[in-house]
Amino acid sequence: MTPTEILKRRALALGFDAVGVAAVSPLEAVAHYEAWLAAGFHGGMDWLASEKHVARRRDPSLLVRDLRAVVCVALCHAPDADPARDRRLGRIARYAAGEDYHRVMKDGLLALERFVQRELFPGSRSLWWSDTGAILERGWAVRAGLGWTGKHAGVLSRERGSWFLLGELLVDRPLDPDPPADADHCGTCTRCLDACPTRAIVAPYRVDARLCISYLTIEHRGAIPRHLRPLVGDWVFGCDVCQEVCPWNRFAPPARQARLHARAYDGWSLERFLAMSEAEFHAVFATSPIRRAGRAGFARNVCVALGNRGEGAAVPALAAALARDPAPLVRGHAAWALGEIARRAGPAAGAGETPPPGAERAPGAPPAAGARAAALDALRAARADADGSVRDEVEGALRAAATPA
Secondary structure, three states: OOHHHHHHHHHHHOOOOEEEEEEOOOOOHHHHHHHHHHOOOOOOOHHHHOHHHHHHHHOHHHOOOOOOEEEEEEEEOOOOOOHHHHHHHOEEOHHHOOOOHHHHHHHHHHHHHHHHHHHHOOOOOEEEEOOOOOOOHHHHHHHOOOOEEOOOOOEEEOOOEOOEEEEEEEEOOOOOOOOOOOOOOOOOOOHHHHHOOOOOEEEOOEEOHHHOHHHHHHHOOOOOOOOOHHHHOOEEEOOOHHHHOOHHHHHOOOOOOHHHOOOOOOOOOHHHHHOOOHHHHHHHOOOOHHHHHHHHHHHHHHHHHHHHHOOHHHHHHHHHHHHHOOOHHHHHHHHHHHHHHHHHHOOOEOOOEOOOOOOOOOOOOOOHHHHHHHHHHHHHHHHHOOOHHHHHHHHHHHHHHOOOO
């Protein structure tokens, strides 16, 4: 067996679902990436445009001297949703429903790196990455033959769809490269563009992160723009819509790594998430990707999800957050959510009217008129909030509540 064959066999034995080797030469994806930055599509992720990061993406030999090969691996995560769990917790991107994939990838890639340095090529230099450094992961994965770039800008495979994660091992020894992906198999399909709630896929292969639900619920640190909040739906961390509609995902295999299977979070709900303290947040999500959003960012997302569901049963939790949450960001979004619930209930709801879709009365919840009154009471009390941004949200919510649904 050649060194390349031996390495690939070890990678698969370590639990990776696919492995390929990319030849080291200028990457076609660099021009696309720099045009994406020039358009400002990276939003508030300023580090992506830093001189150091851009230089390393242009030339990965800045990471490993005398770089000769980029080994790319794929790790499948669960492709199936759990509607009952989504109903209880809000929607979480499937890659993030289990253990943090950085931890899972790290274990596998570290083991592969040790094998290369100690057994395959003693004395060699290598470096592993998995969404943690300045490298164009998708570009190298396409070069290594793991798939092609889909119109949603993710990597697609005929065997695995797109429900998989990427990792790399940069090696300073020669390996036999795989042929790049032979073609773009998206054809004339535009389902991902058509389905994106916020129209973040502004053109095939081109995503404006500033509109993307994944960016808004994970990387964005401030208030979610008001005009985008209704489009976020009940996603509380990430978004899978463009992948859910992709025909190639009919072929996605189940996750072999049990650590990536969705956690149940028994006993938790959106309302209980909203009452989390900082310590509880870090304890519950200690090994989850969700900790990336931070306690305030996650609670902000929960408020938006509850507002979009429009259910009166959420009013007590939202009113408590508006009155007592330490973060103005959370209080402001709780105000918006209360305004949405009050708006959907309507001034006459509960007096013979049928609540609007999404605002059905939950068992034990107050009637719509009672929920509306409680929401308005909480908003009026918050007019005295010490933070000006919260007061602005409160007034906007009161105006919204006065607008017919």
